[in-house]
Every structure is written in C-alpha cells, then in structure tokens.
Amino acid sequence: MNSHKKIVRQQHAEEQQQAESVHQVQPVAPREFATVEELLRHDAQQTPVPSALAQRLQASLQELPPAGRRAWWRRLFGGADQ
C-alpha cells in the first residue's frame, strides 16, 4: 500500500517536472493590437491600483473634519467610524 503511494507520488512528481520543462521551452506567441487604443486598454487592465492606496485614502479621510468625513468609507473599508 505504502509502495503504491510512493509510486503514485513519484509519477506525479515526474509529470510535474515534464509539465514544467514543456512550459519553459514553449515559445510565447506575440499578441497583436489593431490600434494604439486597444494596446493602451490592455495595458490599463494589466495595471492594478496599488493596494496601499485605499488604506492611505481611508487614513486621510479620517483626518477630515466630521462634517466632511461621515461614514461613507465604512461600507468600503469596514471598521469603526472613528
């Protein structure tokens, strides 16, 4: 039983190794963009907003006077009002 498990594990490791080597040599196909706008849209979609930004904004809004602050960000950021 144990040896069977060992063989299965070994096979799995070999398959994984093979898959990785295939992945390494596989050429990356170039992607074509018909227009500049299409290229920029793709770039925008691949560009994430830094995760720290939301936290910074939250902190800055907490520093605002109460009238301007309110609790809108609670829905987004969670936590207490103050």
Place this chain on the structure above:
Amino acid sequence: MNGIVSESLEPAKTLDRPQPGLEPSEFAELYQEHSRAIYYLALRMLSDPQKAEDATHDVFLKAFRKMSQFRGESSWRTWLYRITINHCRNLQQAWNERHMVSNVDDFVFEGTPARTDSPLRVLETKELGQRIQQALDALPAEYRLLLLLVADEQMSYDQVAALTDQTADAVRGKLHRARKAFAARFQQTA
C-alpha cells in the same frame, strides 16, 4: 481591507446618470468604479508609480471635498479626469520649474520614418508597460493625453474635446498624428 481595490474595470454599479450633490455614502462606489482609470492616467502622465499613487490619493481626496460642487453636467469619469489632469499638470509644471527642462511639445513627428500602418505586435512580457511608457514619454504632452483619454471606452470624442478645451474635429485630427507618432516610437522600443 480585501476587495477594496477592484481588479476589474467593470463597475460594481454604474453611476451613469450623475446627480448633483452625490451622497457621501455613494463615494465608495465612485472610488471602486473609477480608481483604476484615474491611477492609470496619472501613472502614464507622470511616468512614476509612486507619484501616480500620490496623485490618485490627492484626486479622490479633492473629489470628496468638492463633491457638493459637482453639478451633474458631465459624467463622474469626466469630472474625475479633469481633476486628475489639472493635478498632474500642476505637478509637472512644478517639477519643470525646478529642473528647467525644455518644452517637448516642440518636437515634430511628421517626418518620423517608421511603419505605422501595421498592427502593434508585442510579446506578453512585463516590459510591455515600460515600452508603452517610453513611447508615451517621447510624445508631446497633448498627444499623450489624447491617446490616454480616447483609449477609455467610457469617453466619447465630445467628452475628450471638452476635457482638452478643443473641438471634436480638432481631437480627431490630432489623434491621427498622435497614433502615428506613438506607433513609430513604440516600434523603436522593441
């Protein structure tokens, strides 16, 4: 904090019919819907991720403070873009004054020899963003801004024209030259 910054450009809820005096509680949706577009515009205008992050932060803070002044005459996206453009221009102007750089708008592209009618072919690499930035940086500021704005599918030519203080026909004419100049520069970065 998870899920604050949407990875998708798709809005959680489309606020396409702006009303004057948006409730502060809806500001969260505004952030989720537009933060990526604002950050991307700032990034490509300022060519610096840290400055773009700072600018995006300042833009949303400014927008929050001035929400009561929003009259609903334009879309939220247009309104936020206007704040972003002004903010980035101020930053660039301050930087230029400190460093006394020459005006790149004088650069002439009409004579640039390059094949620009073929599709833009690129490998999917992490360098793509760097290549795009290099190509954009080589353009006059006006061309760069026009390309970035029209690339946003939410923006019509009329909206771009209003944001850049010119007619839609002028935008179309300049875009033709801007695309050509970008394609030429982009191919040089390969």
